Amino acid sequence: MQLLDDLLADAQAERVRVIKHLFKNPRLKALYMDNTITINSAITWTYTELTCIVGEELGHHYTTFGRILDQSKLLNRKQERRARQWAHERLIPLCRIVDAHLARQSGRHEIAEFLGVTEEFLQAAVDRYRDRYGISVRFNDTFIIYFDPLMVRVMRGSGFKWPLIKSEGSHGNM
Numbered sequence: 001m002q003l004l005d006d007l008l009a010d011a012q013a014e015r016v017r018v019i020k021h022l023f024k025n026p027r028l029k030a031l032y033m034d035n036t037i038t039i040n041s042a043i044t045w046t047y048t049e050l051t052c053i054v055g056e057e058l059g060h061h062y063t064t065f066g067r068i069l070d071q072s073k074l075l076n077r078k079q080e081r082r083a084r085q086w087a088h089e090r091l092i093p094l095c096r097i098v099d100a101h102l103a104r105q106s107g108r109h110e111i112a113e114f115l116g117v118t119e120e121f122l123q124a125a126v127d128r129y130r131d132r133y134g135i136s137v138r139f140n141d142t143f144i145i146y147f148d149p150l151m152v153r154v155m156r157g158s159g160f161k162w163p164l165i166k167s168e169g170s171h172g173n174m
Contacts (some may be wrong), residue, residue: 004116055087087111094137
């Protein structure tokens, strides 16, 4: 899944420009202002890091208003959190956590790689879901997603059957 390409297509559809610029503050990753996402060109970003950054900045496009750089103000912190939540839900919806489980991904590194996000972004999303739902949530009356530790279980009586995965040496003879 090419999440960054999808986000850039969303940005283009919303007439949001995505540009790189050398920031004076090297700690600043990116900014969203006036329908423009500006990414700090002083830092060499991986594709996955860029995906997470663009996701969060696009979240600002959809959820915030005004200048919120001063994070000492409560309203600004709330808007920053809302943009991050939008990014978490856009890049890691609950169904993608189930998809990772069905693909037999285990451990945060494998799951983050499967989802196309950084481990830090995955952890922040899991923390956000735990804050919202508690230690677990039912999904589609078939799965229970646990957030600490991150795992997915099939609910009893759901009728779910694991897909048959053929090994490379098998030719359907089981």
